[in-house]
Amino acid sequence: MKKLLSLTALCLSLFLLASCTQTETDEPSVSSLPGSSESSQSQSAQDPDSLEIKLTPEILQQNQANLYSCACITQDARSYYYRHPIKGTLYRYDKETGKQKELFNKNLTYSDNGFLHSIKLYEDRIFFVTRTSEDQAPTLYSIDRNGGNLIKHISNVGDDYHLTKDYIYFTTMADPQTGEWFTLYRLERKTGKVIQLLSHQCEFLNFVGDDIYYTDGTFTEETVETGRLVCKYSLKTGERTVLDVQNSYPETLSSFLNLYYLDGSLYFLAAQTDGNFSENGVFRYDLKSGKTEKIITVLELIQNGAPKETQMLYFTVVNANHFWVYGQSNDVDPEIETQYVLAEIKDGKINLIQSSLNTKRRALFQPYFSNEKAVLVSTSCDKDNLKIIGLEELNKTIDDEQAA
Numbered sequence: 565m566k567k568l569l570s571l572t573a574l575c576l577s578l579f580l581l582a583s584c585t586q587t588e589t590d591e592p593s594v595s596s597l598p599g600s601s602e603s604s605q606s607q608s609a610q611d612p613d614s615l616e617i618k619l620t621p622e623i624l625q626q627n628q629a630n631l632y633s634c635a636c637i638t639q640d641a642r643s644y645y646y647r648h649p650i651k652g653t654l655y656r657y658d659k660e661t662g663k664q665k666e667l668f669n670k671n672l673t674y675s676d677n678g679f680l681h682s683i684k685l686y687e688d689r690i691f692f693v694t695r696t697s698e699d700q701a702p703t704l705y706s707i708d709r710n711g712g713n714l715i716k717h718i719s720n721v722g723d724d725y726h727l728t729k730d731y732i733y734f735t736t737m738a739d740p741q742t743g744e745w746f747t748l749y750r751l752e753r754k755t756g757k758v759i760q761l762l763s764h765q766c767e768f769l770n771f772v773g774d775d776i777y778y779t780d781g782t783f784t785e786e787t788v789e790t791g792r793l794v795c796k797y798s799l800k801t802g803e804r805t806v807l808d809v810q811n812s813y814p815e816t817l818s819s820f821l822n823l824y825y826l827d828g829s830l831y832f833l834a835a836q837t838d839g840n841f842s843e844n845g846v847f848r849y850d851l852k853s854g855k856t857e858k859i860i861t862v863l864e865l866i867q868n869g870a871p872k873e874t875q876m877l878y879f880t881v882v883n884a885n886h887f888w889v890y891g892q893s894n895d896v897d898p899e900i901e902t903q904y905v906l907a908e909i910k911d912g913k914i915n916l917i918q919s920s921l922n923t924k925r926r927a928l929f930q931p932y933f934s935n936e937k938a939v940l941v942s943t944s945c946d947k948d949n950l951k952i953i954g955l956e957e958l959n960k961t962i963d964d965e966q967a968a
Contacts, residue, residue: 612658612665613710615642617688625826627685632768632822633878633890634932635681635723643709645690647680654680654692656709667711670696686727693721702737722746724769730754733776735766748776748797762797762804768823770830774799777807777830779820794820794830794849809849813856814838817847824881828852831881836861846879846889860889860909868914870905880932886910 618641619627627638637646644657645667654668667690668680680694689706696703701720707713718725722735722745730753735746741760748762748769770777776797794807807830810817815836822833830849835842836858845861862876871893878890891905906917 612643612656612661612663615709617685617690617709618642619685629824629826629880629882630932631684632824633880636683637932638683638685639932640685645683645685645709647683652679654683654690654707656711665711667709668692668694668705668707668714670698670714682723682725684725684727691717691725691727693723693725704732704734718751723767726769726771733761733769733771735769739763748778761799761802764804766795766797768821768832770823770825772825777823777825779823779832794823794832807849807851808854809847809856811854811856813847813858817856819844822879826881827884829884831859831879833876833879844876846876846887848884859887860907860914862891864914865889865891865905865907865916868907868916870907870916871903874903874905885912 620641623640630637637644639645642659644659646655646657647653648655648666651666651669653666656665656667658664680692682691682693684691686706689708691704691706693702693704695701699719702722703719704717704721704725706715706717718732718734720737720740722737724746725732725734732751732753733748734751735748738745739747739760742763744763744765746765746767747760748766749758749760751758765781766776766778767781768779776799778795778797780793780795794809795804796807797804809820809830809832813836815838817834817836819835820832822831824831828851830851832847832849833844834847835844836847843862845864846859847856848859849856859879860876862870862874865874865876866872870891874891874893876889876891880888882888887909889905889907889909891907893903893905908915908917
């Protein structure tokens with residue numbers, strides 16, 4: 565997708581996975597999800613294949629918090645599920661044994677946004693968006709945790725989708741009526757009926773009760789400047805409104821990205837401008853008070869030792885007083901190395917971690933943070949205080965393990 569176009573993959577592998585996919589069409593399609601056929605009696609701590617997907621409330625919150633900073637990795641209590649940094653296929657990594665298993669590799673094509681992303685866990689299945697050689701557009705698939713029972717759900721899917729018992733909400737890659745990017749649709753899972761909810765651009769969806777919070781790059785009103793804005797859509801009334809996140813903040817805010825809801829507040833990445841000076845940072849908007857406050861800016865990272873050319877790319881909210889941010893800079897050696905910056909902001913204190921990356925090595929440059937100070941980054945890092953699965957682990961293939 566356009567937010568992930570820089571994350572290309574190599575080493576294409578041609579392996580056809582036996583599946584129960586439906587006939588592909590350009591129109592959205594749905595298939596009912598089967599229940600898990602695995603017996604709880606067959607579960608074994610020694611055999612990852614015998615386990616069901618186990619999601620605790622804590623892990624659910626962590627996965628949601630990391631969704632827009634790390635759409636290529638998610639986890640349950642036992643495993644990480646991720647896009648292989650080199651092959652671009654779906655893998656499972658067992659936390660206890662370190663063993664890996666390739667779950668999906670079906671004639672992947674990497675032209676025209678054909679890579680795998682937006683990985684989510686729901687109803688004991690792994691959902692993801694990709695584009696195979698058989699697909700005319702990015703398509704939502706699901707598979708069980710052992711790589712079986714593949715189901716194709718919806719074609720022409722954008723970056724966002726949301727799963728419930730009765731519906732799948734999703735944005736389109738290109739609206740079939742207008743061609744607009746990321747318009748919002750709803751599919752009824754029982755009947756397969758699809759309706760359009762919003763004909764405008766919707767990104768970074770957050771479902772809160774009967775409301776959806778999102779950003780819109782096309783919203784225009786007489787009283788609102790054109791540009792990316794933070795909006796709310798009511799599933800009950802169909803009303804769409806713009807949130808005035810600028811009202812209480814002194815500098816001009818724009819380009820809102822990575823929107824995330826937690827405990828009555830919206831967190832987002834944005835650019836702030838004061839005169840001729842502009843920088844990006846992480847901000848919080850309190851829905852009850854209507855006030856916006858700064859969490860961290862690039863200038864503060866630089867003042868704490870980050871390279872001068874640092875740009876903040878991702879953030880994760882652990883709680884209202886605990887955050888992780890990730891930035892990159894080519895200030896060291898633009899031809900060979902990229903300087904990445906990991907920063908933990910806890911109770912107002914900034915802890916900065918830096919390392920150089922060889923940009924000739926294919927990597928995701930996307931961090932997964934948890935409130936246990938565990939960080940999954942698909943690059944190398946030697947910090948003992950962080951649990952990191954780097955390229956050496958994630959780049960392994962099944963053939964590598966068999967050879968060893």
